[in-house]
Amino acid sequence: MDYALQQFLNAASFGAEYALIALGLAIVFSLMGLVNFAHGEIIAIASYAAFFLILVGIDNPAVVALVAIAASVLGAILFERVAFRPVRHAPVATGLLTAFGVSIVVQNAFLLFVSPRPRPLPVFGGLNRTVELGGLKVQLLQLLEIGVTLAAISALLVFLRRSTLGLAMRAAARDFNTVRLMGLRANRVIATAFAISGLLAGIAAVFIVARRGSIEPDMGFMPVLKAFVACVIGGFGSLGGAVLGGFVLGFVEVGILLVLPQSMGGLKDAVVFSLIALLLVARPQGILGSRVELGDKER
Amino acid sequence: MLKTLLATTATLVLSGAASAEVLKIGLANPMTGDYAPYGEGNGAACMAEIINETAAAGDVTVEIMMEDSRSDPQLTLSLAQKYLDAGAVIVHGTPFPDSLIPMAAMAQGYGAIVYSPQITQVEMHEAGLTNFTAGVAPDDVGASAMASTVYAKGARNAVLMTSEDAGSWTAGTPVWFGEAFEALGGKVMAKLNHSIGTSDWSPQVTEIMAMSPVPDVVHICSIVPDVGILARQLVSAGYAGLVVGCDGFDDPSLEATAGSPEVLSHIMFATHVPVLPDSEAAKFVQTCKDRGYSVNGIFDALGGDMVRILVEAASDAGTTTDGMAIQTALRARASFDLMTGGSLSFTEKGTWPIRAVPIIGFEDGKRVLVSYDTPSFLPHTK
Amino acid sequence: MLEIDCLTVRYGPITAVRDLSLGVKSGEAVALLGPNGAGKSSTLLAIMGLAAGMGRIAFDGRNLTGLSTEDRVRLGIALVPEGRRVFANLTVAENLTLGGALLSGRAARDAATDQVFVLFPKLAERRAQVAGTLSGGEQQMLAIGRALMAGPRLLILDEPSLGLAPLIVAQIFDRIAALKASGLTLLIVEQNATQALRVADRAFVLANGQIALAGNAADLLATGNLAAAYLGA
Numbered sequence: 001m002d003y004a005l006q007q008f009l010n011a012a013s014f015g016a017e018y019a020l021i022a023l024g025l026a027i028v029f030s031l032m033g034l035v036n037f038a039h040g041e042i043i044a045i046a047s048y049a050a051f052f053l054i055l056v057g058i059d060n061p062a063v064v065a066l067v068a069i070a071a072s073v074l075g076a077i078l079f080e081r082v083a084f085r086p087v088r089h090a091p092v093a094t095g096l097l098t099a100f101g102v103s104i105v106v107q108n109a110f111l112l113f114v115s116p117r118p119r120p121l122p123v124f125g126g127l128n129r130t131v132e133l134g135g136l137k138v139q140l141l142q143l144l145e146i147g148v149t150l151a152a153i154s155a156l157l158v159f160l161r162r163s164t165l166g167l168a169m170r171a172a173a174r175d176f177n178t179v180r181l182m183g184l185r186a187n188r189v190i191a192t193a194f195a196i197s198g199l200l201a202g203i204a205a206v207f208i209v210a211r212r213g214s215i216e217p218d219m220g221f222m223p224v225l226k227a228f229v230a231c232v233i234g235g236f237g238s239l240g241g242a243v244l245g246g247f248v249l250g251f252v253e254v255g256i257l258l259v260l261p262q263s264m265g266g267l268k269d270a271v272v273f274s275l276i277a278l279l280l281v282a283r284p285q286g287i288l289g290s291r292v293e294l295g296d297k298e299r
Numbered sequence: 300m301l302k303t304l305l306a307t308t309a310t311l312v313l314s315g316a317a318s319a320e321v322l323k324i325g326l327a328n329p330m331t332g333d334y335a336p337y338g339e340g341n342g343a344a345c346m347a348e349i350i351n352e353t354a355a356a357g358d359v360t361v362e363i364m365m366e367d368s369r370s371d372p373q374l375t376l377s378l379a380q381k382y383l384d385a386g387a388v389i390v391h392g393t394p395f396p397d398s399l400i401p402m403a404a405m406a407q408g409y410g411a412i413v414y415s416p417q418i419t420q421v422e423m424h425e426a427g428l429t430n431f432t433a434g435v436a437p438d439d440v441g442a443s444a445m446a447s448t449v450y451a452k453g454a455r456n457a458v459l460m461t462s463e464d465a466g467s468w469t470a471g472t473p474v475w476f477g478e479a480f481e482a483l484g485g486k487v488m489a490k491l492n493h494s495i496g497t498s499d500w501s502p503q504v505t506e507i508m509a510m511s512p513v514p515d516v517v518h519i520c521s522i523v524p525d526v527g528i529l530a531r532q533l534v535s536a537g538y539a540g541l542v543v544g545c546d547g548f549d550d551p552s553l554e555a556t557a558g559s560p561e562v563l564s565h566i567m568f569a570t571h572v573p574v575l576p577d578s579e580a581a582k583f584v585q586t587c588k589d590r591g592y593s594v595n596g597i598f599d600a601l602g603g604d605m606v607r608i609l610v611e612a613a614s615d616a617g618t619t620t621d622g623m624a625i626q627t628a629l630r631a632r633a634s635f636d637l638m639t640g641g642s643l644s645f646t647e648k649g650t651w652p653i654r655a656v657p658i659i660g661f662e663d664g665k666r667v668l669v670s671y672d673t674p675s676f677l678p679h680t681k
Numbered sequence: 682m683l684e685i686d687c688l689t690v691r692y693g694p695i696t697a698v699r700d701l702s703l704g705v706k707s708g709e710a711v712a713l714l715g716p717n718g719a720g721k722s723s724t725l726l727a728i729m730g731l732a733a734g735m736g737r738i739a740f741d742g743r744n745l746t747g748l749s750t751e752d753r754v755r756l757g758i759a760l761v762p763e764g765r766r767v768f769a770n771l772t773v774a775e776n777l778t779l780g781g782a783l784l785s786g787r788a789a790r791d792a793a794t795d796q797v798f799v800l801f802p803k804l805a806e807r808r809a810q811v812a813g814t815l816s817g818g819e820q821q822m823l824a825i826g827r828a829l830m831a832g833p834r835l836l837i838l839d840e841p842s843l844g845l846a847p848l849i850v851a852q853i854f855d856r857i858a859a860l861k862a863s864g865l866t867l868l869i870v871e872q873n874a875t876q877a878l879r880v881a882d883r884a885f886v887l888a889n890g891q892i893a894l895a896g897n898a899a900d901l902l903a904t905g906n907l908a909a910a911y912l913g914a
Contacts (some may be wrong), residue, residue, distance in 0.1 A: 003509045010501040116331040116367075117595070120555025128535045128558070140499065140533065164782045167775050171768040177731060178766045183754035183783045183831060212498050213531065213556040214524045217331070220497055221322075254502045262490045266463030266470075286470065291507055 002136055007254060013142040015250025016149035018127040019243045020260030021227035022234070023156070026242035030173035031193050032088065035228070035236075038079055038102035040220025046072035046205035047215040048110055051121050063280050064123050068209075069202030076198025077191055084194075085187070091210040110217040117216065124210035146206045152203060153243055156196065160239075165192055173237065233276055235289020244287055252276075314405040320357065322610060322619040325364045325382020327392030332370025333495060336523060336550040339651060341415050342599025345587035346638070359613050361606055372398045376405065383409045389609055389620040394418040396426075396466050403428045406674045410620040414629075416605035417471035417598055419546065420467050421679055423628055424650045430622065433651045434571075434605055434643075438520065438545060439679035441569035444603050444656035445543055446479035448567065448670045449516050454480075454541060457487050460519035460529075464495040465545035472520035472545050476680040480516075482676055488514055493516065495521060500529045504536050522547050527556025534562045543567045549574070549659070560664030561673055565608060572600055572639040573657040580639040600639045608635045624630045683728070683758075683835055688736035690723045690890075697723035698734065699890040705835065710867040712877040712898060715887035718846050721870045722763060724887075725839055729753055729760050740835070755783060759833035763840045763870075764808055765824040769813030771803055776812050780830030790830075795898045797826035799874040800856060818849035825856070835866045854880055878902045 021039065028036045044216050049071030050064045058064065087094045117156075127141040158165040168189050172179040176179045180186050208223065209215060227242075230249045234241025249272075280286070304657055324347075328340030340363075347361035354360045364382045369377040371630075375392035379402045382390050388411045392398050400423070405411045407430050415423070416434040419441065423433060449457075457480050467677035479489040488510060491503050507514065517533065517540065528543040548568035557563050567615045574580040580600040587594040608629070613619050616628035637643060643652035653673065660669040683705040690698040692820060698720040705711045713721050727734035730750040736743045740756055748756075768776050781790045799806035807815060807870040812823060821841060828836060841857065842850040854876045861867055861880060871877035878884055878898040886894035886901075894901070 003505065004715070006505045006509075007502060010499075010505055013501065014499065111331060115593075118336045118550055118552045118556075122555055122558050125531075125558045128531055130535055130537065137537065139501065139532075164778060167768075167771060167779050170784065171771055171779055174768060174770060175766055177750075178751045178762060178768070179728065180731075180759050181754060181762065182779050182827070183751050184779070185749075185751045208498065212524050212528060213558055214527075214552055222498075257492060257502050258506065260492070262461075262492065266492075268492060283529075 001268055005136060006138075007258065009138060009142050009146070011254035012247070013139075013250075014254055016145045017204055017207060017223065017246075018226050018230045018249050019246025020149050020152065020200045021223050022230035022242035023153070023239060024200040025170070025224070026229050026234075026237060026239050027193045027197050029231070030171065030237040030239065031094075031176070031190055032084070032095070034084065035099065036084075036197070036236045037078075037082075037096070037099040037224065037228075038106065039197065039201060039227070040224035041077050041103050041106035042072045042079070042201040043205040043208065043218065043220035043223060044106065044110060044215070045075035046202040047121065047209050047219060048114065050123060050206075050209060051114070051119060051215055054121065054123055059123060061072045061123055061126060065206045068206060069199060072202030072205060073195050073198040076194040076201070077171040080191055080194040084158045085190075088190075114217070118214040119216065120213065121209055121215050122213050124206060125213055127207075127210040141207065141210055148203060148207075152200060155285035156200075156239075157235050159196075165189065169193055207258035229276065231286075233279060233286055235286025238286070238288045241286050248287070249276075314566055318352050320359045320613075320619050321362050321501050322359050322389070322583070322613050323362045323364065323380060323382075323385070323387045324409060324606070324609065325385070325387035325390040327368040327375040327378035327382075327390075327398075328365050329370040329375075329393045332368075333394070334370040334584040334618060336552070336570065336595065337394060337417065337547075339394075339598045339602025339605060341592045341594045342583070342587060342602030343416075344602075345590055345592045345594060346583075346603035348424040348590065348609055349586075350606065357524075359610050359619055361610060363501060363606075366399070368393045372401075375567070376401055377651075379405060386620075387411060388625065389414050391415050391605075393448065395468070396420050399423060399431070400426050400428065402433045406430055406622070411623075412626045414605060414609060416601040417546070419472075422467055424680070426501050428650075430626060431650060432626060432645065434601060436571075436607070436651055436654060436656065437680050438472040439546055439677055440674060441656050442472050442476035442518075442520075443479040443550050443674040443676050443678055444658060444670070444672060445518070445545075445567070445569045446476050446483060446485070447672070447674060447676075448658045449541055449543055450458045450480060450483040450485055451670075452541070453486050454516040456512060456514045457485055457516045457518060458510070458514040459487060459490045459491050460503065460517060460521075461490055462493045462495060462521065465521075465593065468545070468547075469495065469520050471679070476518045476543075479674075479676055482678075493519070493521065493525075495525065497521075497525050498528055500532045503529075504532045504538075508538065508662075509600055513538065513540070517542050518544060520545040520547055523553050524556040527553050527558075530566050531556070531558050531562050534565055534636055538565070541565055541567055544569070546570045546597070551596050563661035563664050567660045569656050569658050570597060571657070572597055572604075572637075573598060573659060573671065575659075575666050575668060579637075579638065582636055587640065589659045604637050604639055611635060682709075682741060683868065684739045685728070686725070686735075686737040686739075688727055688734050688738065690720070690733075690734040697890055700885075701890070701892060703885050703892065703895075705866060705868050707834075707866055708864055709883065710861045710881045712854050712872045712874075712884040713719035713868065714872075714874045714877060714884055714888060715810050715893075717872065719887040720890040721887055722839060723890075724868060725760065725837060725868075727817055728758070728837065754831065756771065757832075757834035759828035759831055759834070759836050761821075761824045761828045761838045761841060762769075763843060765817075765820045765826070767812040767815070767820045769812065770807055772811055773815070773823055774808045776827050777804075777830055780827030783831050791828045793832065799827055800829070800859065801826055817845050820851065821845060821849075821853055822856070825853075825872065829860075832859070833865075835838060835868065836860065837868045837870070839870050840872065841869070842876060850876060875902070 046068040053064050101108040129140045130137050131140050168184045230245035234245025326340045328338040341482050342365045347363045351360045375398040379390045412430040419438040421437045549570045556604040572595045610627050612629040616624040634642045634644050643654045655671050655673045657671045658669040688701045726732035781793050784790045858880050869877050881898040884898045
């Protein structure tokens with residue numbers, strides 16, 4: 001029983017990480033139709049900000065975490081302002097290429113000015129502690145990851161339902177020009193979306209660094225690839241879908257790892273992606289995506 | 300740092316002044332990507348600089364051509380092609396079979412050879428290559444040495460962690476460890492899967508901790524930071540046994556990834572040269588750092604040895620342009636003195652040298668040499 | 682209040698509006714009529730800054746050239762877009778909140794919402810309903826209510842009768858008449874000329890991007906000239 005519960009928590013914390021990152025991708029995509037593959041570099045920016053803070057002698061984990069998250073928010077806003085705003089009205093492929101460009105530039109900056117190799121960053125190592133919870137031994141990091149993710153999703157939900165800017169983001173996902181007719185500045189709505197995606201990525205980065213204990217220039221690539229898959233599973237552009245897709249992917253990955261016979265270990269990723277392919281054959285628009293939603297989109 | 304920058308943007312050329320006897324070596328070195336910690340290029344370039352400075356008239360000097368392979372087999376091969384076209388007689392690159400087996404085939408057409416200072420995959424010695432030599436023993440040798448060491452320390456129940464991601468290095472090494480361990484009287488309880496790039500081992504950790512009895516040794520051959528994270532997560536879940544493995548552990552970032560001396564005290568790994576404080580290898584690494592090279596540890600030390608061995612073989616052969624003649628001289632010589640201490644010889648095995656396997660462990664967070672023997676039981680290599 | 686001088690709108694080689702000049706005075710209701718493709722919508726898009734036009738457009742004497750759509754809205758121009766364009770995934774109340782996004786404070790927003798509910802009691806009943814599930818007429822009411830939330834001084838309606846049953850159209854124009862009676866300045870673009878002319882003071886008839894006919898609404902309604910203009914004579 002403990003074993004099952006523990007594996008459930010493991011899968012939930014995998015899912016929480018994917019969901020945080022996938023939400024950031026989905027928010028930007030829902031507004032701009034942009035798959036922001038530079039999202040991984042936002043994670044890297046948060047991590048390297050923490051690294052630089054340690055270099056200058058600031059090592060309080062809470063302070064470092066806050067600054068790292070602030071750095072990723074600023075980084076995301078900066079990406080939008082410098083790279084994505086000039087190509088906002090260009091075809092989708094241009095945005096995608098711009099994202100790859102940003103990704104390469106930022107990775108190479110870290111590579112040249114820091115190091116191409118992993119750098120140790122043990123500042124959040126204290127989170128890798130086991131705590132007793134009702135007789136069950138649980139990793140503090142997992143509890144925090146699941147808890148903070150749920151809190152962040154709830155806060156986002158409240159923001160999207162209660163604040164004018166949140167309403168505007170939901171509305172703009174369908175019809176951007178009409179939102180502008182309400183006098184709301186498109187730049188502000190989009191910058192807010194990027195800021196939120198940066199915030200979520202920054203939170204994810206703290207957990208990723210806590211677990212890895214080290215940073216490297218391309219550390220954001222794999223998480224964003226997983227988040228992209230989560231978005232596809234859930235339905236691209238649907239925020240609920242991104243969260244659901246993240247958790248589905250987490251549970252499928254852990255489940256496959258445990259269920260697949262040892263002799264077929266090399267097929268793990270193949271099985272995971274085959275399952276996803278099957279799902280997409282049944283529901284090409286993803287679990288929560290709707291074709292109407294895509295068709296409705298006004299340019 | 301500056302030299303790394305140069306190397307990533309343009310071919311780094313270090314050539315002897317006026318000597319006609321220039322040995323051209325092409326290195327498609329992984330400076331970025333998953334295998335960046337395991338490249339030898341900067342150590343090789345540093346040794347080439349040292350040799351060229353001290354060379355007398357008529358001595359063999361070295362020209363290193365080197366660029367970043369980004370750990371990518373395709374790029375490794377196209378760089379190797381470029382070096383061969385530019386007259387390299389010895390080429391090397393990302394130290395994995397998917398790069399090096401095709402590279403050897405390519406080099407054959409040029410009469411050039413592949414010398415890898417650090418590749419340990421057994422398939423390199425079984426692919427029927429006629430122009431390939433490795434500077435270290437294959438993985439099963441290290442795995443066998445590790446099995447003897449942990450068995451002597453009292454370990455009896457082992458879990459093996461395997462992955463198909465990097466060929467026999469990740470898939471075979473733990474199994475050979477298991478064979479040697481069982482030959483000694485130990486028991487392999489289970490094999491678990493993983494992938495390279497794993498940053499959260501919690502499912503496997505939960506699985507291991509649910510076993511009865513909980514194993515006292517976990518063997519894995521993979522890269523940093525993966526293996527450091529595994530050890531940290533196991534220990535934090537209450538695991539009291541050992542986490543052991545291969546040369547993939549041997550990077551300075553292991554200590555930080557593991558996080559504490561407590562976690563490190565559970566780690567041991569088999570490697571090729573003991574890079575311990577005050578060792579010859581450590582001194583070489585420091586010398587190269589002082590010269591401005593971005594060097595790291597053991598793999599750069601192996602790169603240094605590589606250049607020295609090849610220069611001596613070329614001198615023996617009396618040529619710097621005939622790759623196969625250099626290889627013949629390499630395999631004929633009774634003993635090469637190593638810059639990193641000790642010596643090796645290729646006379647017995649041909650494509651790889653018999654050398655003792657250092658097993659590194661940790662005390663108070665510092666690396667210590669646990670054992671340094673040549674194993675007699677070879678699970679795979681004949 | 683609104684002055685358009687020599688407006689030309691081109692999409693590539695196609696000229697949608699050519700040298701168009703018209704004015705709307707404060708408190709007045711002006712109808713812009715004409716068949717499909719006459720250039721009515723292009724004129725509106727140019728006024729709102731959603732299409733690039735040459736010529737001068739001024740609001741309250743202020744040149745709008747170079748101002749973004751958002752800034753034009755902030756000056757007090759509101760557009761009820763063609764096809765209503767309500768935010769289908771938001772509730773009626775949320776649609777109205779967004780319409781009043783520029784209002785400062787909850788009190789101002791609540792007051793504006795109440796005014797809209799007085800004008801369209803149906804919306805009050807449906808306030809928690811998702812806008813996409815409203816009937817066409819209700820969506821048109823919502824689109825007008827949403828535009829009114831910001832307290833505009835000039836309300837522009839683009840084809841308010843489009844796709845609605847005659848009975849509903851009559852209801853909508855009844856409300857538009859009420860808005861005019863309250864002193865709001867209106868610019869109504871319509872294909873349904875009869876309804877528009879009943880509300881409007883003056884009217885312009887567009888054909889091929891140019892003004893074919895202009896005059897008092899009552900005169901145009903009385904004479905047969907209108908039909909001639911529509912036929913391009």
